[in-house]
Every structure is written in structure tokens, then in C-alpha cells.
Amino acid sequence: MRWYGSLRRAAHIAQVRRRGRRVSLPTLSAYGLAASGGASEIGITVSKALGSAVCRNLVRRRIRGALDELGPAQPAPARLLLVARPPAAQVPYRQLAADVAAAVAQLARR
RNA sequence: AAAGGCCGCCGGGCAGUCGCGCGUCCAGGGGACGUGAGGAAAGUCCGGGCUUCACCGGGCAGCGUGCAGGAUAACGUCCUGUCGGGGCAACUCGAAGGAAAGUGCCACAGAAACAAACCGCCGGGCAAAACCGGCAAGGGUGAAAUCGGGAGGUAAGAGCUCCCGGAGCGUCGCGGCGACGCGCGCUCGGGUAAACCCCACGCGAAGCAAGAUCGCUCGAAAGGGAUGGUUCGCCGUCCCGGACGGCCCGUCCGAACGAGCUACAUCGCACCGAGGCGCCCGGUAACGGUCGCCCCAGAGAGAUGGCUGCCGCCGCGCAAGCGGUACAGAAUCCGGCUUACAGGCGGCCUUUGCAC
């Protein structure tokens, strides 16, 4: 079982993007907002600027894989939005995973 | 053996670890089992299934197709042929109906671009010319100049005649279902229809965000005019109005629903189909048929995966090793077309060389 759910509602995404704290790294931007309770919800955005559908799928799955590696030992539940930036398509997996971990950690520190 | 042609197929494998969607079963926050991208899922260039609207029929417009026969649910697709181009050949390519129905256009050059004669040639005239008549062989222009080459013929010439070749036409003959081929006869009349057009054939429109179901809200509930008859109940004719989602004719109607929300709901939609695989039969083939087996992705913005190791394949290198492993990601479903694609496999055929 994953430690997070999927951030689906357009209204929630807009709220996180507008009011959430923001962290910028070379391969991705991240927005975070504390949630009242329950499990965390995370959304991943990969725009057309990253490349073809195959390429975008790979980036999205790698980000999800990196999140799985973080494990369930996460602090308070939150709503996160991870937006991949163009360099994410060129970089090896280890570097992308490091950025994902850093982004989540910085948002959690608050 | 080399070079080439055609057809079909694959397009990574194994293990570890962390995970996901759907289905079934067990089952109190989980677990077990099964299953889970492509040959192009792509581009959206065509054709259908399905759905709603229209539907009683005809015509026009519009769009598309364009050798013949066949295959198919259908097609602009496929197969087999015909004709024409390419190749020594296997084979391959072709929007391949009509220009003696009509209209338009053919720049510049050139006398002339479809109706004719500039330089010429010949005859008359004549000292020579002007001029009159005949001719279209030669020159020149051009992308293209009245079928090409040769001979006869003639004042000079001309399909005027003959031979070879080419093209078109025919109530013609033979072969073929047919396109067409061979023969005979006649004619020889520029090009362009991916210019308008003519001919033949096909097409109702929109699309799964189609549409259907449950619940709720709102709106509208239908006739009007003229005229004739009347037993004052009403009936007939004409006009206005409405429907026939391009227009017209013709037809029908004057009564019943229409719009929106819920809505990221449920169904459509994901087990049953123009379904897949295999054997056999018919057919040159596309394809069709009998029988057997199989059930085979699917949604709340979206699962089918991430990482590591080993192996395989390719390139570089003596080696250790290093680098690479294509094109590309389902969204209503099928049949095609087109485009992209590292590398590899199988079968048949052609030409040339060598050996026997």
C-alpha cells in the first residue's frame, strides 16, 4: 500500500498551486499545503515541453518510483503538487530521485 | 559465392527488490489467483459497425471515385489480369474515361498557336520587277508548326500513290465474361480536363464530449385571416404559419413537447465480436467454408511500471573494458492507407561467376 493517494480534483490542485509553499529545483518545482487529516495526496504534472508521450510517461513513473523509495515514514499529511521541468527528461534516475526527496523534505520542514 | 527481387515474421530474455489498474474468490482495514500496449497503439487520409436526428418520393446543387473482372460489411483498400513506362531478368511503377459536345488558356519568340503563309519553290507576266495564281517540301522561331522514314509522282508540291512503322474510328470478322489482342476497311484531324466541363458510378446529416437511464427545475401547451354554405353545433376552399437540418417541386401537419441542472453519476464500455489460433476443403489469388480450441487490456486526468544484476545482439578495442539496444504509449470498436523504425530470422525466385 502506498503512503499517499492521488491528488485529483482540479479545485484542490488550483488551491495548492495558489496558496502552497513553493520549492524550486533544477528538475522540478514542488508546491505543498498541509492537510487537515487522513492520507497525503500527491499530484504529478508533466507538460508537453518534456517530450513525447513515451518520454513523459517515463518521467512520471520515475517520480512515482522515487516517492515509493521514500517509504511510509513521512510526517504530517499534506497535499503536494510536483511539476517536472524540462531537464528532468535528460537526467539519470538517481539525480531525479535526490531532487524529489529534497523537495518533499523541504516542504515538510515548513 | 556475389548482386538483386518478392512474401512473411520477430523486434529483447531471466532473476532480485519496491509498486500499480481491472476481474474472480477468500475476507473487518488486508490477502490469494488470473490478467494487463503496438506493428505501427501515431498521423487522422478513407471506409464501415453503433447512436441520435430526418425518412413518402423526385429533381437540382455539392462532394468523391475513374482501365477490366473479382474479393469484401464497405472503401479511395486488396487480388488477378489488360494497356503504357522502367529493368538483362525475377519484378516493379502508373489520378490509366472523354480534347472529331461546347467554352477558356497556350507568356516571349515567330508570318502563323488552330487560322493561316515571312523567307522561299513553281507557273503566268517579263528586259527586270510590281502583280495574279498554285504549293507547304526546305529555312527560321518555339515546349509544341498538321503522323515519322524511304521511294514514286509533279510545273513545283502534297498520304496524292506505294513500302515499313504509328495513332484514331468502325451496327465489321475471329479469340476473350471483360479491359483488350490479331485481322480487315476508312481516316490522319495540335496541347491542356491535378482549367471549366461532359459521361458513368457512389454518397441523408452529425458524431461515443454520439446518445440512453434515474431525479429535479423552468418554459410552452397553438392557432390567425379571407370567403362560401349552414339545421348556428359546424363544414368546405384559399392565404399566412409549422415539418421534411443545403435548395426546389411534391407531400404532410395545425398538435406536442422543448430547454437546463444534478454531471467527474450509471449505462454506452470492455466475456461474444465482420473476434483470435489451428487442421482440412474450394479458389491462380484476394478471400470464402466445415470442424476443433480459446475468452484476450481498459479508466475518478488515466494502470500496464521504477531501480539493480546477469545473459543475448550491435559498434570500437590485441585485451581488460567502454558505449549503444530502434520507432514509439490504448481511450467507442473494427477494415485499410500513409508515415516512423537499431538490429535480426525464415521461405521462394532472378542474373552473373566458379566447381562437378
Added chain:
RNA sequence: GCGCCCGUAGCGUAGCUGGAUAACGCGCGGCCCUCCGAAGGCUGAGAUCGGGGGUUCGAAUCCCUCCGGGCGUA
């Protein structure tokens, strides 16, 4: 999904319908003018007409097919 549009000098456009000169403005280079610059005048360069194939004597234009970009709609 459906229905459309555009691609021409560095930039913005015309020419396309109906075939034969690729034109205009801004910008750029040089010269003149000025003490210098702006403005102005003269002059010059700069184009695979998005790529490929076809029709035609001839294609930016017509046809087919790819590529890139944009718009509308529910």
C-alpha cells in the same frame, strides 16, 4: 473527437483565385548632408516561396503526401 486557417528576405505582409516580373514597409551595409547624431536624400545586399513527389513546355500558385504553428467547438 470534429471543423478550419497559416507557413514567402532578419521582422511584418502582398502576389496564389485565373500559371510566365518574386513586390512593399521596417530593419541592415555604403555614400551624401551635419561639428556629431536623429530625421532626410541616393544606392546596395539579402529568398531552398516549410520539405518531398507529381501534372504541365513552364509551379510560390494546381494535385498528393509529410513537417511545424495557430484558432473554434462541445
